[in-house]
Amino acid sequence: MRHAASLPCRLHHGICHPKALIWPKDVPGCLRVLGRRCGSLTKDAVLQALIATLLILTTGCQPSHSNRIVVGSKNFSEQVVLAELIAQHIEAKLHVQVERRFYLAGSYIAHQAVLADRIDLYPEYTGTAFTAILKQAPNWDANVVFNQVREQYEKQFHLTVISPLGFNNSFAMVMRGAEARRLGISKLSQAKTYSPQWTFGCGYEFLERPDGYSGFVRRYDLTFAGKPRVMDLGLLYRALKDHQIDLAAGNGTDGLIAALDMAVLEDDLHYFPPYEAVPIVNDKALRRFPQLATTLNDLTNTISDGEMRRMNYAVDGEHRDVVDVVREFREKKGL
Known part of the structure; x- marks a missing residue:
């Protein structure tokens, strides 16, 4: 798997061993559900992603990350591209260490990871947050969905929803x-x-x-x-x-x-809700790094549908490295 180097946990450091972990009761059910969208993953890559997810979600073997920002992603290419964009932008603007914990096994796992402080933030989609996490009936109105997600995430989870990155991945x-x-x-x-x-x-x-x-x-x-x-x-x-x-x-x-x-x-009967990409941030991270929200807001409306499609194709179709694809995008945008 070409992204294996970006796996969120450094297994070779020997910090945690899978056999020594206490598995959460809901892990088997969660691992059946591999995310809102799953990218092209080999069997070995899926196994690595699941092990990494278990290491992130289990307690007792995660070091404090008070002096760094931990960025997560779900387990498909677009998510990794977005998370890498966020990570590079934070590094460039805040000059702090960013740890990458990518390839979490799906929407529910990523949500639990940010709630449990295993990651500080990750990219999510408003429609996923609205329907899969908040359990609301699908709604076609993008403004209604975003505003309700932002309000309820803060009220229920103490998570801040940053403004959309610009594209809609319905x-x-x-x-x-x-x-x-x-x-x-x-x-x-x-x-x-x-x-x-x-x-x-x-x-x-x-x-x-x-x-x-x-x-x-x-x-x-x-x-x-x-x-x-x-x-x-x-x-x-x-x-x-x-x-x-x-x-x-x-x-x-x-x-x-x-x-x-x-x-x-065309979804001419308007079944699917909008899926605007938004960074989801744990409020504790915003208190540790007061400029983090402003830095993330720099990315508001920076990615069009076509630009996201081209970056996805560069990774999935041309098999280019995510780090290089994101770096070129940031340079082009003057970020």
């Missing part, structure tokens, strides 16, 4: 471009006629999220040819290309959509 229902053109399909409401002959594919968490599969098929009155094929997100595009599935729950900023000539069907 779920995207993706099919082969040639097939969409042949059938004349551009909207999800047109899929009902063809869905009984289609196989649907998605990531693990999409099946269980309140804004996921069940509500999606109800809203659009869809019936598919059998149960959904559940797999890592990175494999979904290969499965689409190889005709193993016909419609997939991807992401609006996936770099492989254009590269593989895929088509995104």
